[in-house]
Amino acid sequence: MLKKFQETLDKRKESGILRTLKPQAAGIDFYSNDYLGLAGNKEIQGQLLQQVQENPKLLSGSSGSRLISGNSNTVNETEHYIAEQHQYPAALLFSSGYNANLALFSALPDRHDTIIVDEQIHRSVHDACRMSYAKKLKFRHNDLEDLESILKKQTGPCYIAIESLYSMDGDLAPLQETAVLAKKYNAALIVDEAHALGVFGYGLIEKFQLQNDVFAVVMTYGKALGAHGAAILCGETIKSYLVNFASPFIYTTAAQDFLWMAVKTGYEFLKQRPELSEKLHQNIEIFRTQNIKSTSSELSPIQAVLVPDNQPLKNLQKTLSDKGFLTYAVYSPTVKTGTERLRICLHSFNTKQEIIELTETIKTCI
Template sequence: MLKKFQEALDKRKETGILRTLKPKSAGIDFYSNDYLGLARSQEFHQLLLKQIQENPGLLYGSSGSRLISGNSSTVTETENYIAEQHQYPAALLFCSGYNANLALFSTLPDRHDTVIVDEHIHRSVHDACRMSHAKKIKFRHNDPEDLESILKKHPGQCYIAIESLYSMDGDFAPVREIAALAKKYNAALIVDEAHYFGVFGYGLIEKYQLQHDVFAAVITYGKALGAHGACILCNETVKSYLVNFSSPFIYTTAAQDFLWIAIKSGYQFLKLKPELSKKLHQNFFSEH
């Protein structure tokens, strides 16, 4: 068995694509997802430190899954706050964006459904589709015409998975056109706002006020917010369905309250510091 693993590793090494874990590089950061510098912001850290000093209980371990002993008023209040901020009826927090996507796409579609994904969609969605047993079809990147041709051929329940901003090429999704198609074909549109959130306000959905047309959204907090974790924005029925049936939500220990407080404080910090994203845009446009 080990021989098989070693052969695969050797093959990677030969072609120069062997992955290894390296220490953080020193120097100017052109490679992380810490788009606004919050992960290293002294000012933000001081704010969090003050909250811990005032309430050391934030550092307690959650002690279990949220369905057993791991739920707290802090996580519930943070979810309510996030839902209100994004103008969605409900929000459900997760320890990572990977887990949030895994929860959505492994739980909502069943074996009779079709998940139509942009060909550049994040790996977590592909992994989730394997868990769901739904049929998965890729459409050409950012191409609503190709998407429509697939929707026409699949009259059953379809889910459409896109990102609002694709990190590899830095291009935006034609979200209004895709939302119109979702409506026309009664498909459920799910938008991952991982790279858009914080850099351009709360997201493309907020920008175009598409809350009623986008079935669910994923917001992640490991990028512009410099923290960790993610939430799914959806309606109350979908939230309750995930809480009842989603393995990546149920069978895992909840994070410490500190994470939920860091996320809520991150939203408040971004509101106080609009200059952070303005500076990023200036840097970008002076380079292009």
């Protein structure tokens, strides 16, 4: 059995796409999801430290799942606060966005239902669908005509799963139009806002006031909020159903209260510092005016630069790395052959000079 695994790893190594864990590198950050710089913000760190000094119990282990001994006042208060901020009846916290998606799509749809997912939806949703008894269908990325053609053929209850801002292509979903389509066919729309929170205030659902049209929303906190964990925004009935039937929630030991306190502190800081998002969008505009061809939205902090073929992409990333720029290359088979890309993440803390030097280096290589 070990031989089979090693042979598979060897093939991946020969192809030059073997994944390995590396220490954090020093350099100019154009690859992390820390869009607003909150992960290393000294002011937030000071606030967190003060709260821990005032209440050291925040660092204690939860000692059990939420249904046994891990349901603290802190987590309940944080859920209430999050639901209120997003104008949803309820919120349910998870240790990660991956777990939140596993819970949603494994627990809610049953064998008589259909889950229709955008082909670019996050891997966690695909994995969750494998845990469900429901039928899964894919529609072409952001293609409303294809989605409607699939909806027309369904006879039972349907769920539609999309992201508001896609993490690989850096493009936006047609949220309002998708919500109209979901309502037309009485389908439950579920939206993952992992990369939109903080970049667009409290996310695009809040921006377009679609709370009454979106069945459930996944918010994650390890990106622009600079913390960790995730929340499902939903109605009280759905929250109760998940507490009763979602295995990833029921059988997971609750996180420390420090995590939930950090999430709430991040929200409060975000509300007080709108200039961080403004600076981020200024930097996105600077990048977009440097004549680098990108398939991403002009509003997205994620800018995908296509470099077909793995070897030229490796060469480009190495050149950038040698100059101190930290970027992320996405090789096939992670993406389809011919769509390999350099995934550039822009931040509020990047300088204009850094962005210009990055783009000038890219131009010399492609």
